[in-house]
Amino acid sequence: MRTITEHAEALAAGRVTSRALVEDCLARIADPAGEGARTFIKTDEAGARAMADAQDALRRAGRAATPWSGIPISLKDLFDVAGEPTPAGSRALAQAPPATAHATVVQRMLAAGLVPVGRTNMTEFAFSGLGLNPHYGTPLSPWDRETGRIPGGSSSGAAVSVSDGMALAALGTDTGGSCRIPAAFCGVVGYKPTARRVPITGVLPLAPSLDSVGPLANSVECCAIIDALLAGTVPQTLPPVPLAGLRLAWPANYVSEGMDEIVGATVERVLARLSDAGATIVRAQFPVLDEIPAVNKLGGFATAEAYAWHRPLLATKAALYDQRIRTRIERGARQTAADYLDLLAARARLIAAMDRATAPFDALIMPTVPVVPPKLDALIEDADYNRINMLVLRDTAIANLLDRCAISLPCHRPGDPPVGLMLVGETMGDRRLFAIAAAVEAGLRAAA
Numbered sequence: 445m446r447t448i449t450e451h452a453e454a455l456a457a458g459r460v461t462s463r464a465l466v467e468d469c470l471a472r473i474a475d476p477a478g479e480g481a482r483t484f485i486k487t488d489e490a491g492a493r494a495m496a497d498a499q500d501a502l503r504r505a506g507r508a509a510t511p512w513s514g515i516p517i518s519l520k521d522l523f524d525v526a527g528e529p530t531p532a533g534s535r536a537l538a539q540a541p542p543a544t545a546h547a548t549v550v551q552r553m554l555a556a557g558l559v560p561v562g563r564t565n566m567t568e569f570a571f572s573g574l575g576l577n578p579h580y581g582t583p584l585s586p587w588d589r590e591t592g593r594i595p596g597g598s599s600s601g602a603a604v605s606v607s608d609g610m611a612l613a614a615l616g617t618d619t620g621g622s623c624r625i626p627a628a629f630c631g632v633v634g635y636k637p638t639a640r641r642v643p644i645t646g647v648l649p650l651a652p653s654l655d656s657v658g659p660l661a662n663s664v665e666c667c668a669i670i671d672a673l674l675a676g677t678v679p680q681t682l683p684p685v686p687l688a689g690l691r692l693a694w695p696a697n698y699v700s701e702g703m704d705e706i707v708g709a710t711v712e713r714v715l716a717r718l719s720d721a722g723a724t725i726v727r728a729q730f731p732v733l734d735e736i737p738a739v740n741k742l743g744g745f746a747t748a749e750a751y752a753w754h755r756p757l758l759a760t761k762a763a764l765y766d767q768r769i770r771t772r773i774e775r776g777a778r779q780t781a782a783d784y785l786d787l788l789a790a791r792a793r794l795i796a797a798m799d800r801a802t803a804p805f806d807a808l809i810m811p812t813v814p815v816v817p818p819k820l821d822a823l824i825e826d827a828d829y830n831r832i833n834m835l836v837l838r839d840t841a842i843a844n845l846l847d848r849c850a851i852s853l854p855c856h857r858p859g860d861p862p863v864g865l866m867l868v869g870e871t872m873g874d875r876r877l878f879a880i881a882a883a884v885e886a887g888l889r890a891a892a
Contacts, residue, residue, distance in 0.1 A: 445460075446662050446663070447661075447662055447663045447665060447666050448512060448515055448612055448613060448661065448662075448663075448665075448666040448669055448670075449665060449666070449669070451465065451515060451612060452511045452512050452515065455503065455511075455513075455514050455515075456503075456511065461496070461500045461514070462495075462496040462497075462499045462500050462503075462513070462514025462515075462516075462559060463493065463496040463497055463500055465496070465514065465515070465516050465612070466492050466493060466495075466496040466516050466559055466561060467493075468609070469492075469516045469561050469609065469610050469611055469612075470487070470489055470492065470493075470561060472608060472609050472610045473487055473561070473562065473610045478608060478610075479583045479584060479604050479608055480608075480610060481581070482565060482580065482581035482582060482583040482584075482601075482604075483564060483565055483583040483600075483601040483604045483605050483608070483610060484518070484561075484562040484563065484564055484565065484601060484605070484610070485521050485531065485533065485562075485563050485564065485565050485580050485601070486521075486528075486562055486563045487561060487562035487563075488560065488561065488562055491560075492516065492559055492560065492561045492562075495559045495560075496514060496516075496559050499513045499514035499557050499559065500514065502557070508557060509555065509556055509557040510556045510557055510673075512556060512557060512558060512669065512673075512679075513556065513557025513558070514557060514558075514559060515557075515558050515559065515612050515613065516558075516559045516560075516561050516611050516612055517553060517558045517559065517560055517561070517611050517612065517613045517614060517615065517670075518560065518561055518562060518563075518564045518601070518602060518605040518606075518610065518611035518613075518614040518615070519550065519553075519560050519562070519563050519564065519614075519615050520563070520564050520566055520599055520601070520602050520614070520615055520616050520617060521533050521563040521564060521565065521566050521601075522566065522569075522570060522617065522647055522648040523547045523549065523550050523563075523615060523646065523647055523648075524543035524545065524546060524547040524550065524646035524647070524648075525543060525546060525547075525550055525560075525563070526542075526543055526544060526545050526546050527542050527543070528542050528543060528563075529541065529542050529543070530543055530648050532566070532568065532569050532570065532648045533565060533566040533567060533568045533569065533570075533577050533579065533580065533598075534568045534569055534579065534764070534765065534766075535579050535764040535765075536757060536761040536764040536765055537757075543646070545646065546646060547645060547646025547647050548643040548644075548645045548646055549615060549642060549643065549646075549647070549657050549674050550615075550646065552673055552674060552676060553615070553673065553674075556673045558613075558673075561610070561611055564599070564600075564601030564602045564604075564605050564614060565577055565580050565581070565582075565583055565600055565601035566597065566598050566599060566600055566601060566602070567597035567598035567600065567622075567769070568765065568766045568769045569648075569650065569750070569754070569769055569773070570597075570598040570599075570617055570619060570622055570648075570650045571598065571650060571746070571750060571769045571772055571773065572597050572598060572768070572769065572772075572833055573596065573597050573598065573620065573621050573622065573625045573833055573836040573837040573840070574594050574596065574597050574818075574823065574829070574832065574833050574836060575594050575595040575596050575597030575598065575600030575625075575626060575629075576594065576597070576600075576820075576823065576829075577600070577766070578766050579766070582594065582595070582600065582820060583595050583600055583601055583604040584604070584820070585604075585607075585629050585630050585817045585862065586604070586607045586608060586630055586631060586862075587629075587630075587631070587816075587817060587861055587862050588817075588861070591819055592819060592820040592821065593629070593816075593817035593818065593819060593820065594629065594817050594818055594819075594820055594823065595626050595629055595630055595817070596625035596626035596627075596628065596629035596630065596813070596817065596836070597622060597625065597626060598616075598617070598619075598622040598626075599614070599616030599617060599618075599622045599623050599626050599634075599660065600626050601614075602614035602615065602616040602623070602626065602660050603616075603626030603627055603629065603630035603632055603634070603660050604626075604630055606630070606632045606660050606661060606662060607630040607631055607632050612661070612662075612666075613659055613660065613661040613662075613666055613667075613670050614659065614660040614661070615657065615658075615659060615670075615674075616634070616657075616658055616659070616660050617647060617650070617655060617656065617657055617658070618634075618636040618655075618656045618657075618658050618840075618844065619650045619651050619654045619655050619656070619746060619844060620654065620746060620837045620840060620841040620844050621636075621812075621813075621836070621837050621839075621840025621841055621844070623635060623636050623658040623659070623660055623852075624636055624812050624840045624850060624851070624852035624864065624866060625812065625813055625836055625837070625840055625852075625864075626660070627660050627812070627852045627854075627864060628812035628813045628852045628854070628862060628863065628864025628866075629813065629816075629817040629862055629864075630862065631854045631856070631862040632660055632661065632662055632854065633660065633661055633662065633663060633664055633666065633667050633851065633852065633853055633854070633885075634658065634659075634660045634667070634851070634852045634864075635658040635659055635660075635667040635668075635671055635849075635850075635851045635852075636656055636658045636840075636843055636844070636849060636850045636851070637656055637657070637658055637671055637674075637675070637849050637874055638656075638847065638848065638849045638871055638872050638873075638874055639654070639655065639656035639844075639847065640872075641675045641872070641874060642656060642657045642658070642671075642674045642675050643657075644656070644657060649749070649750075649753055650746060650749070650750055651745045651746040651748075651749040651750060652749060653745045653749060654745050654746065654749075654844045654845070656844070657674055658671065658674075659671055659674070663885065664682075664851070664853065664878060664881045664882045664885045665682065665882065667851065667878070668682055668878040668882075671874065671878075682875075682878055682879045682882050683879050684879070684883075685879040685880055685882070685883045686722070686883065687718060687721040687722050687723045687883050687884070687887050688721065688722025688723070689722065689723075689724075690722075690723045690724065690806045690807075690880065690883070691723075691724045691726060691804065691805045691806050692718070692723055692724065692725050692726070692805065692806060692807055692808070692809040692867075693726050693727075693728050693730075693802065693804075693805040693807070693808050693809065694715065694725055694726065694727045694728070694808075694809055694810060695728065695729075695730045695733060695808065695810055696727045696728060696729050697729050697730060697731070697733060697734055698730070698733035698734055698736075698838075698839075699733070699810045699811065699814070699838075699839050700814075701814075702814050702815070702835050702838075703811065703814040703815070704814065704815045704816060706816050706860075706861050706863065707811050707813070707814055707815060707816060707863050710855060710856050710857075710860070710863040711810075711811050711855070711863065711865065714855045714865055714888065715809075717887060717888065718884065718887055721887045721890075723887075725809070726805065728801075730798070730801055730802075732794050732797045732798045732801060733842065735790075735794060736794070736841075736842065736845065739787065739790045739791070739794065739845075740845075742775075742778060742779050742783055742787075743772075743775045743776055743778070743779065744787065744845075745787060745791075745845075747772065747773065747775045747776035747779065748776045748779045748783075748784050748787070749776070750772075750773045750776055751773055751774065751775070751776025751777055751779075752776070754773050755777075758770070758773070758774070768826065768829060768830075791845060794845065794846060795846050795847055795871075798846050799870070799871075802870070806876075806880055807867045807868060807869050807877060807880050808866075808867065808868040809865065809866070809867055809868075810839055810865075810866050810868075811839065811863065811864065811865065811866065812839065812840060812852040812863075812864030812865065812866040813836050813839065813840070813864060814835060814838070814839065815832075815835065815836070816861040816862065816863065817861070817862065818832055839866065840852075840866065842868065843868050846871075847871050848868055848869060848870060848871055848873075849868070849869045849870075849871075849872075849873060849874045849877050850866055850867065850868040850869065850877075851866065851867050851877060851878070851881045852864040852865065852866050853865045853866075853867070853881060853884060853885055853888070855888055865884070865888075867880060867881050867884065
């Protein structure tokens, strides 16, 4: 069994119990030969077992809350869980007061009967696309672990928890790519919703203008199920969408810069497969994308809004921060109120222009990240860290700035370096994007 649906069917048929699923996840987390110690900041063995037993009892009584009751999941370390602090991968908040209530999305997961097994590691305060954490260690991408490759961030532990079977799905956040980048680097599916669809109450913020909560899992359907629950709706079967007739736009500018040969060759092979299946791939210029660097030249929303939140904490706890993260946050002090107002106006203008440019297409298609997972030891120098971080975030951040939904699908062949294929939909076009992504996923699987 691989997907949430397969596990739900097995639970319904009595072929497996929630307790058995949870025990398997906990065993993988505890395996000293695995990545569990770096993937999870905290596990809740007793709580997970008790919840699993409760879900099994409800199912035996015919009272399971949803078909997915009893499915083990992981939670990124910036979601409030009542009675626990929310450290957000940082030592600066390690002694923070415990949350008094669950984050809305956590409450929705619990109400649906899903079972959290623990809090996953992340880039400190979610402010990097690489996934490094000097405080709690850095979990490794499942590819080439002997060398040691980064997992992507900031939802690093979320992706590794799914890729290594320590959870069947994970809750992450995505401000500039933090669900999709680690999904691409770890060979799983990662989703960024239209931000307004999923509440961020009880989620420690990075940049509220861009922050979104999304799932990471093993299939498009898995992510669609979790996304619906996060949004407070009932998951429904995705409508079938044939590949034949889809118009997918490949940006001929911006996203191809700095692409390595492995990613380029993998994506070109995938585009050929989709074209053979009847999809129309249009290579088009999108001048809006070339304006993004200038719009963000002072650091954009992320630095301005992060600095506003962190300013009082930095006054007393600056020495406890990851120096690289602190430096990025402090850059926000350079922005004036006028700069921020200019940023708001520029975003509105770019969104309107891109909406017009993409109207003839069903979705944008491009690599999630232009490179395969870099080696961990290639990021020792700050200059390399910063350069690679900006490159890794470049393509995914498009959807956040333009207020769109986007998904990353693994598109590499088994055994090859992981490569993510990103589809970007329209604002509030989430259900349509899931249906398109399911068709692309099926097409890739059929051609494998």
